[in-house]
Each structure stands twice: as structure tokens, then as C-alpha cells.
Amino acid sequence: MGIEIFYFLIFPGLLFCTVVGGLISWVDRKITARVQFRKGPPFMQPLYDVIKLLAKETVVPLRGSATTFILTPLFALFGATISAVFIMLPVLGIETGFTGDIIVIVYLLNIPSLTYVIGALASGNPLAAVGASREMKLMLSYELPFLLVLISVIIQSGMLISLSEIIAFQTSNGAFIGSLSGFIGFITVLMCFQAKLGLVPFDMAEGEGEICDGIIIEYSGSILAIFKLTKYIMFLILPALLTGLFFAGLSFSGIHILWSILKIMLIILLISLIRNTNPRVRIEQAMKFFWVWMNLFAIISIILAILGI
Amino acid sequence: MIDFRFLIFMPIVIGIVLFILPESLKLIKGLLSLIVTGTTLYLSVSLFAFSSAEPTELYQMSCVFLPAINSFLILNLDGLSKLITLFIGLFGFLYTIYSIAYVTKKKKLFNYYSFFLITIGASFGAVLADNLLFFVTLWGLLGLTLYKLIKSHDDQSSATAKKTLILIGASDSILIMGIGIIFRMTGSLSISSVNIATSGVLASIAFLSLLVASFTKAGAFPFHTWVPDYAQDAPASSSAFLPASLDKLLGIYLLARICLDIFELTSWATLMLLIIGSITIITAVMMALVQHNLKKLLGYHAVSQVGYMITGLALGTPLGVAAGLFHLINNAIYKGGLFLTAGNVEKRTGKEELDDLGGLSKYMPLTFLAALVFALSISGIPPLNGFYSKWMIYLGIIEFGSGPGIANKLWMVWLILSLLGSSLTLASFVKFISGIYLGRRKDHLQTVREVNFLMWLPQTVLALLCIIFGVFAANWIVPSLFGFTGVSDAGAWIGEWPVQMVSILILISIIVGFIIYWIGTLKTRRTCDSFIGGEQLQEEFSYSSVEFYKTIAALKFFAFFYDKAQKKWFDIYYIGKGIVLGFSSLLSWCHSGILSTYMTWMFAGITILFIILLL
Numbered sequence: 001m002g003i004e005i006f007y008f009l010i011f012p013g014l015l016f017c018t019v020v021g022g023l024i025s026w027v028d029r030k031i032t033a034r035v036q037f038r039k040g041p042p043f044m045q046p047l048y049d050v051i052k053l054l055a056k057e058t059v060v061p062l063r064g065s066a067t068t069f070i071l072t073p074l075f076a077l078f079g080a081t082i083s084a085v086f087i088m089l090p091v092l093g094i095e096t097g098f099t100g101d102i103i104v105i106v107y108l109l110n111i112p113s114l115t116y117v118i119g120a121l122a123s124g125n126p127l128a129a130v131g132a133s134r135e136m137k138l139m140l141s142y143e144l145p146f147l148l149v150l151i152s153v154i155i156q157s158g159m160l161i162s163l164s165e166i167i168a169f170q171t172s173n174g175a176f177i178g179s180l181s182g183f184i185g186f187i188t189v190l191m192c193f194q195a196k197l198g199l200v201p202f203d204m205a206e207g208e209g210e211i212c213d214g215i216i217i218e219y220s221g222s223i224l225a226i227f228k229l230t231k232y233i234m235f236l237i238l239p240a241l242l243t244g245l246f247f248a249g250l251s252f253s254g255i256h257i258l259w260s261i262l263k264i265m266l267i268i269l270l271i272s273l274i275r276n277t278n279p280r281v282r283i284e285q286a287m288k289f290f291w292v293w294m295n296l297f298a299i300i301s302i303i304l305a306i307l308g309i
Numbered sequence: 310m311i312d313f314r315f316l317i318f319m320p321i322v323i324g325i326v327l328f329i330l331p332e333s334l335k336l337i338k339g340l341l342s343l344i345v346t347g348t349t350l351y352l353s354v355s356l357f358a359f360s361s362a363e364p365t366e367l368y369q370m371s372c373v374f375l376p377a378i379n380s381f382l383i384l385n386l387d388g389l390s391k392l393i394t395l396f397i398g399l400f401g402f403l404y405t406i407y408s409i410a411y412v413t414k415k416k417k418l419f420n421y422y423s424f425f426l427i428t429i430g431a432s433f434g435a436v437l438a439d440n441l442l443f444f445v446t447l448w449g450l451l452g453l454t455l456y457k458l459i460k461s462h463d464d465q466s467s468a469t470a471k472k473t474l475i476l477i478g479a480s481d482s483i484l485i486m487g488i489g490i491i492f493r494m495t496g497s498l499s500i501s502s503v504n505i506a507t508s509g510v511l512a513s514i515a516f517l518s519l520l521v522a523s524f525t526k527a528g529a530f531p532f533h534t535w536v537p538d539y540a541q542d543a544p545a546s547s548s549a550f551l552p553a554s555l556d557k558l559l560g561i562y563l564l565a566r567i568c569l570d571i572f573e574l575t576s577w578a579t580l581m582l583l584i585i586g587s588i589t590i591i592t593a594v595m596m597a598l599v600q601h602n603l604k605k606l607l608g609y610h611a612v613s614q615v616g617y618m619i620t621g622l623a624l625g626t627p628l629g630v631a632a633g634l635f636h637l638i639n640n641a642i643y644k645g646g647l648f649l650t651a652g653n654v655e656k657r658t659g660k661e662e663l664d665d666l667g668g669l670s671k672y673m674p675l676t677f678l679a680a681l682v683f684a685l686s687i688s689g690i691p692p693l694n695g696f697y698s699k700w701m702i703y704l705g706i707i708e709f710g711s712g713p714g715i716a717n718k719l720w721m722v723w724l725i726l727s728l729l730g731s732s733l734t735l736a737s738f739v740k741f742i743s744g745i746y747l748g749r750r751k752d753h754l755q756t757v758r759e760v761n762f763l764m765w766l767p768q769t770v771l772a773l774l775c776i777i778f779g780v781f782a783a784n785w786i787v788p789s790l791f792g793f794t795g796v797s798d799a800g801a802w803i804g805e806w807p808v809q810m811v812s813i814l815i816l817i818s819i820i821v822g823f824i825i826y827w828i829g830t831l832k833t834r835r836t837c838d839s840f841i842g843g844e845q846l847q848e849e850f851s852y853s854s855v856e857f858y859k860t861i862a863a864l865k866f867f868a869f870f871y872d873k874a875q876k877k878w879f880d881i882y883y884i885g886k887g888i889v890l891g892f893s894s895l896l897s898w899c900h901s902g903i904l905s906t907y908m909t910w911m912f913a914g915i916t917i918l919f920i921i922l923l924l
């Protein structure tokens with residue numbers, strides 16, 4: 001019992017993931033600044049952001065459901081942290097998960113997005129409702145290709161459904177990114193995670209220019225700080241899950257440390273470049289993109305996996 | 310050993326006696342029903358706790374007045390019957406409590422308690438019966454009481470009642486045909502002794518006939534069409550009791566008997582069941598996504614969830630069967646609860662359209678909390694019960710995928726469709742919860758207050774059951790309730806998802822969150838009206854939650870199907886009606902009333918007869 005609480009709160013859970021996730025978000029902002037020929041924020045900026053938000057005034061909407069509005073960010077933080085534990089333990093090779101844990105991870109990863117939606121709707125703000133509707137439709141869109149690629153991974157690994165077994169299979173038989181099927185699958189999941197992180201071109205749920213931050217419009221002060229922490233955690237665990245599924249996981253022994261950091265940084269670089277070189281698309285364009293093209297990619301990946309290519 | 314005559318016949322007899330009492334004594338009728346259902350709950354619990362050494366035990370009831378029918382009154386007391394009996398007893402009791410407050414004099418429901426009690430008694434009998442004739446007698450009675458529990462007060466509700474009666478009645482007659490074929494093939498009418506492989510033509514017809522009966526009762530594609538209409542037009546207590554809980558229990562009970570006892574599934578039967586299961590999941594949830602009426606939305610979900618149960622049972626492995634049955638129980642709990650919360654909302658506001666509701670979470674906090682638990686549970690959010698049974702089904706499908714048959718090879722199709730159905734369910738319940746309880750509070754709902762004790766007690770019990778069945782599933786619920794399927798011996802599949810630990814971590818993270826809030830500025834928060842980009846807020850500016858999935862309905866591919874569904878292309882009742890009316894118009898064309906035409910027909914007939922006789 002004690003060890004689980006340690007996993008959850010310290011390493012590899014809440015504390016570790018927020019610190020590393022904050023670091024990653026700094027890297028992302030630095031890359032963005034470089035692309036736009038700016039200098040970028042200082043190293044400690046993510047920490048300053050959280051501290052600043054904790055000190056700012058909290059405003060609660062008058063005609064919304066205040067209790068739901070205040071409580072939902074806590075569940076977002078819980079969802080992100082518990083997925084962090086289930087993802088990072090096998091990916092870092094600390095402990096093996098249980099049979100069927102990737103399905104549990106899929107469901108747990110949905111909790112943060114779901115709580116954004118419920119929190120936004122509880123605020124009673126019409127702009128937040130527009131954002132919530134978009135976020136929900138986006139979830140419906142990226143869910144299917146992500147699941148299809150998971151099936152492709154399961155087939156490639158010979159019907160293994162535990163993340164640690166999939167990583168072990170890749171360690172002995174070569175990472176899935178090396179096969180054509182794995183490569184296509186990787187690209188598909190990368191797009192899905194871009195949408196899950198709410199980054200351009202799939203940031204229509206926040207849409208600063210048109211609906212003033214949409215789903216988080218009413219959030220402020222310490223409640224927003226919790227959302228910020230959730231975002232940091234997601235910034236680490238989604239790339240980590242990608243390395244687990246396609247790059248044979250991470251490792252912290254000897255020269256592997258360098259490799260592990262390179263793997264994560266490669267994915268962050270890709271995500272950051274995509275977000276900086278694309279405009280925001282409309283929600284129906286995003287739905288079409290995922291439902292037609294990404295599903296097609298994922299199905300091709302499954303067929304290739306069955307053929308063993 | 311308990312006396313089964315009390316369990317089965319006491320509710321029926323008292324139900325008939327209640328016909329005599331006048332309607333003005335509704336409260337007395339209700340209290341009497343409460344005593345009866347309380348007794349049957351006690352009996353069903355003691356039946357469940359009673360264990361025998363043998364896995365299947367037959368029990369001979371004896372009738373004092375008519376000893377000749379004794380040979381039909383054989384009961385089958387195996388794990389499956391005991392399980393379903395237990396939950397019929399539980400739901401019967403809870404919904405009686407709810408009905409006392411819900412079915413008031415204003416509701417003009419005549420003989421509600423009589424039909425309610427007859428339903429309970431007949432269900433106990435149908436589930437415990439071993440003899441197929443005894444079974445089908447009580448099963449037929451259930452169709453009639455289902456019809457009588459809708460209040461037909463206008464054209465729409467009487468049409469719904471008629472549709473229900475016709476669909477259920479037709480499926481019952483097909484069931485009788487199937488039982489006839491079984492008797493002809495085996496010479497036996499005992500469920501426990503019959504075991505037929507679904508390979509020959511006759512056996513396949515018998516299998517399909519029984520399947521039609523079970524699908525119609527449970528509400529699976531394509532025989533589901535009475536469920537959404539019933540849910541919309543019947544009083545909430547009837548919808549919660551019948552289509553959401555009891556008919557699922559009975560229909561899936563029959564399916565389990567078909568798959569496990571009466572027939573041995575061959576590969577085509579498994580494939581067909583899996584296809585029907587998947588279609589049921591997806592089509593019903595897509596329809597639910599675009600509904601505006603809250604009860605009808607729930608009705609479509611009542612159909613969609615059946616798909617998971619069929620999928621689980623079709624797998625045929627111990628894990629699959631246990632998962633299907635566990636999902637059945639879970640679904641009965643949360644779907645019944647959802648209908649109760651819908652009834653509360655309707656009772657307090659008088660509105661059923663999502664458009665007219667909103668922001669009720671402040672006025673009806675208990676109902677909101679219960680509805681939220683049910684909605685998260687049906688959407689499969691860990692650690693609630695709906696997630697656990699779905700997870701078992703997914704694992705069952707993957708395990709099934711390593712088998713040799715064609716249905717096994719297509720495992721990824723079944724898996725992906727069930728996973729997709731789950732996320733669509735989540736989407737439509739976001740709409741449900743936000744449309745009723747969240748969002749801006751409407752001015753005409755300012756006077757709404759929470760329902761009374763009798764009405765919130767059942768839903769609270771059910772919500773707690775959702776949590777308990779989720780958190781203690783692995784260690785306690787699944788082995789004790791579903792041990793008879795052999796799931797505990799099937800390997801280390803269940804029990805590994807550390808759900809109790811996760812539940813503790815939820816509490817810890819809430820504490821951590823509150824510490825962060827305490828460090829922060831939440832205690833000195835300010836309340837202020839919404840900021841909408843500097844615009845003045847107007848009533849028409851609010852974004853209604855029914856608009857949520859308009860984009861999906863507008864997509865070309867889906868628009869086609871929604872349009873056709875609107876025109877009732879997929880409704881077997883309307884298709885059947887079209888065929889019957891077509892025949893009758895053909896006959897009425899023949900019966901023109903002109904004597905010379907009749908004479909021509911007669912001569913033609915005589916000529917044909919002569920030719921046949923001469924040849």
C-alpha cells in the first residue's frame with residue numbers, strides 16, 4: 001500500500017511527472033520561440049506560471065454549478081496522475097503492469113478530457129459550451145484511430161495486451177517503429193495525441209481568437225493552476241506511451257539514458273513543429289481528417305501487421 | 310429450503326386480489342405491495358444464500374388442488390436462476406418504494422400495483438422454471454402485464470402500447486413454435502436435460518425462434534424498436550422496472566439458457582450472435598446521440614447495452630459468459646437508476662425535453678449526484694462497475710481471438726466496435742448530464758426542489774451499488790455472484806486491475822487537490838457572471854446542449870442513415886405492418902363484392918380441383 005502511494009504521489013506519479021512535464025513544456029515553448037525568431041521564456045517559467053496562478057484571485061461563475069465547477073479539475077489531475085503511474089511504471093521498467101492494462105490506460109487517458117468538458121459545461125458560459133461540444137467531438141474522432149493502432153500493436157506483438165510485455169517483446173525482437181506497419185501506426189497515434197493535448201492544428205476547443213479559450217474560459221486562480229499541472233503531466237505521459245508502444249520504452253541504465261531522452265525529445269520536437277507550422281482547422285475538418293484519413297492509415301497498419309510487414 | 314409457492318404465486322394472487330380494491334386506496338395498495346415485494350426479496354436472498362452440493366438441482370413443487378400438473382411444476386435451481394432471482398427481488402422492492410411516491414392520484418394509472426405484482430411473480434416463475442411449458446405460460450403473462458403498465462392517455466401512447474403488445478406477442482408465438490420443435494426433436498421439455506447442436510435445419514429453426522423471443526424481450530437489433538417508444542411514453546417507474554431492468558434480466562436469462570443449456574453453439578451461430586451484438590451496440594448508440602427527449606435517449610441506451618451482453622455470452626468462454634452476465638446486472642442497476650432520476654426530473658419540472666431543462670444540479674443535488682454516478686458508470690469510467698464488466702468483455706474478446714474459427718479471426722472487429730460504442734455512450738451522456746443538470750440555470754426552473762425521501766432512496770441505493778460493484782468486483786462480487794460460470798478457475802484474468810487501490814488514490818488526489826486549493830486563493834473566491842467576450846449576455850445566446858452533435862448528424866454518411874431511421878426503415882414493426890397491410894389490401898381487392906367475380910373464382914377453383922383429382 002505504501003509503495004503505491006509513493007508511486008502515485010512522488011515517482012513516477014504526480015511530482016515527477018509535473019516537474020518533467022513542466023520541463024517539456026518549456027522545451028516546447030523554446031522551440032516555438034525559435035521558430036518564430038523570438039528568445040523564449042526562461043527555464044523556470046513553467047514553475048512561475050503555477051505559482052503565479054496560485055496567488056491570483058479565483059472567480060466562480062454566478063449562474064453555473066459551482067461545486068461541480070470547482071471539483072472537476074481535481075478529477076482531471078487524478079486521471080492524468082493515475083494514467084501516469086500505469087504508463088510510466090512499465091515504460092521505465094520499474095514494475096510490470098497487469099494483463100490488459102493498455103485498455104485501462106485508454107480509458108484513464110479519457111478522464112482529463114472528459115473533466116474539461118464537464119467543468120466547462122458546469123460554468124454555464126455559452127462560449128465554454130461551444131468549446132465543450134468541440135472537445136467532445138474531437139474525442140470521438142481521435143478515439144477510433146488510436147484504438148485501431150493499438151490493435152495493430154497487439155497483433156504485431158503476438159496478442160500481448162500488457163504494456164510491459166509489449167515493451168519486452170520489442171526489446172528482444174526490435175522496436176515496432178522499424179516495421180512499415182509500426183511506422184504508419186506511429187504517425188497516426190502522433191496525430192491523435194496532438195489532438196489529445198489540444199495543440200494546433202486541433203486546438204479548436206480552446207480557440208483563443210474566436211471563443212476566448214473555450215473550455216477553460218471561466219477558470220482562474222488556483223483552479224486553473226490544477227488544470228495547468230494536468231497539462232504538464234499529459235505532456236510527459238503521452239510521448240512516453242508512444243515510446244512504449246513503438247520505441248521499446250525508456251531505460252535509465254548507462255548509455256540508455258541518452259537514448260531515452262533522445263526518444264522523448266524526438267517526439268516533442270515533432271509535436272512542436274507540427275503545432276508551429278499549421279493553422280487551426282475547423283471541427284468538421286478535424287473530424288473528417290480523423291474519421292477518413294487517420295482511420296484509413298490505422299487500418300492499413302492493421303493489414304500490414306497481419307501480413308507481418 | 311424455502312417454499313417456492315410463496316415466491317411465485319403469492320405476488321400473483323395478491324396482485325389479482327388488488328384488482329378488487331378501489332383506486333382511491335392507492336396508498337394502501339402501495340403499502341401492501343411493499344410488504345409483498347419485501348417478502349419476496351427476503352425469499353430470493355435466502356434462496357441465493359442456500360447452496361447445495363450438486364451444481365444443478367431440480368425441485369418438485371406440488372399443487373394440492375391439481376395433482377395432475379405436478380409434473381410441469383419442476384424448478385431448476387442452478388447458479389444462473391438464483392442470480393437472476395436475487396436481482397428480480399431487489400429491483401422489485403426498490404421500484405415499489407419509488408412507485409409509492411411516484412404513482413400518485415394525479416397519474417391516473419389504473420391497477421398499477423396489480424400488474425406490478427403479477428409481473429414480479431411471473432418473472433420469478435419464468436426464471437426458476439425447468440419445464441418449458443411452465444416457462445412459456447409465465448413468459449406470455451409478462452407480455453400482457455408489460456402492455457398494461459403503459460398508461461394509454463393519448464394517440465401516441467396507445468400506439469406505443471399496441472406496438473409493444475404486437476412485437477412481444479409475435480415473438481412469444483415464435484417462441485412457442487421453437488419449443489414445439491424442441492419437443493419434437495428430443496421428446497423432452499426439461500431445460501436441464503435438453504442439449505441440441507445447432508447444425509441441422511430443424512435445430513437451427515428452433516434456435517432462431519428462441520433467439521427471436523429473447524432478443525425481443527431484451528431489446529436487441531432488429532427487434533428493439535418497442536424499447537425507445539416505451540421508455541418515452543410509459544411512466545418512469547414502469548420504464549425503470551420493465552425495459553431497463555426486468556426485461557433485460559429475463560431476455561438475457563433466456564439467451565444464456567439458449568447458449569449454455571438448450572443448444573450447443575456452432576461457429577455460424579457464434580458469428581451471427583457477435584454480428585447482432587455489434588450492430589446493436591453501434592446503431593442504438595448512434596440514435597441515442599441525436600435524441601432530444603431524455604427518456605427516449607435512455608431508451609436507446611437500454612438497447613445499446615444489450616449488445617455488450619450478447620457479445621459476452623456469444624463468446625462462450627467462462628470469462629465471456631461471466632462478463633456478459635455481470636454487464637447485465639450492472640446495466641440493470643444503472644439503467645434502472647437513470648430512469649428513476651429521469652422520473653424525478655419529470656415529476657419536479659414537468660419537462661422531458663433537454664431543451665427546456667438545464668442547471669438543475671443546484672436544486673436537485675441528490676438526483677444530480679446519483680445521475681452522474683450512473684452516467685459515468687454506463688460510459689465505462691473506471692473504477693465504477695460499468696467499466697469493470699466492459700473490461701472483462703474486452704479481455705474475453707481478445708482471449709477468444711486466439712481460437713481457430715472465423716468468428717475468432719475477426720476478434721478485432723468485435724473489439725473495436727465495442728470500444729467505439731463505449732466512447733459514443735460517453736458522448737451522449739455528456740449531453741444528457743449537461744442538458745439537464747449543468748449549464749445556465751433557467752428562470753422558469755427557479756422553484757424546483759429536491760424530491761422526497763421515498764423517491765431519492767432507491768436511486769441512492771442503486772448508485773451505491775454501482776460503486777460497490779465496481780470497487781469490490783474482483784475480490785468479492787464476481788467470484789460470489791458469477792462463480793457458477795467457472796470464471797474464477799479460468800486463469801488469472803480477473804482480479805489484476807487494482808481497483809481498490811485506485812479508489813483509495815482517488816480520495817488521496819482529492820485531498821492533494823484541496824491542499825493545493827488551500828494554498829491557493831479558493832477561500833477568498835469571488836462570484837461573478839460569465840464573461841462572453843465582452844458581449845451582453847442574452848437568453849438566445851445560450852448554446853443548447855441538444856446542438857452538440859449536430860455536426861455529426863449533418864455529415865453525409867450519417868445523414869443518410871438518420872434520414873432513413875426517421876422514416877422508420879429499420880423498424881421491424883413498421884416493416885411487418887407494411888407487409889400485413891399489403892396482404893390485406895390484396896385480399897380486399899379480391900373481395901370486391903361483385904357476384905360474377907366470386908362465381909369466376911369458384912369455377913376456376915373447381916376446375917383446378919378436378920384437374921388435380923383426375924391426374
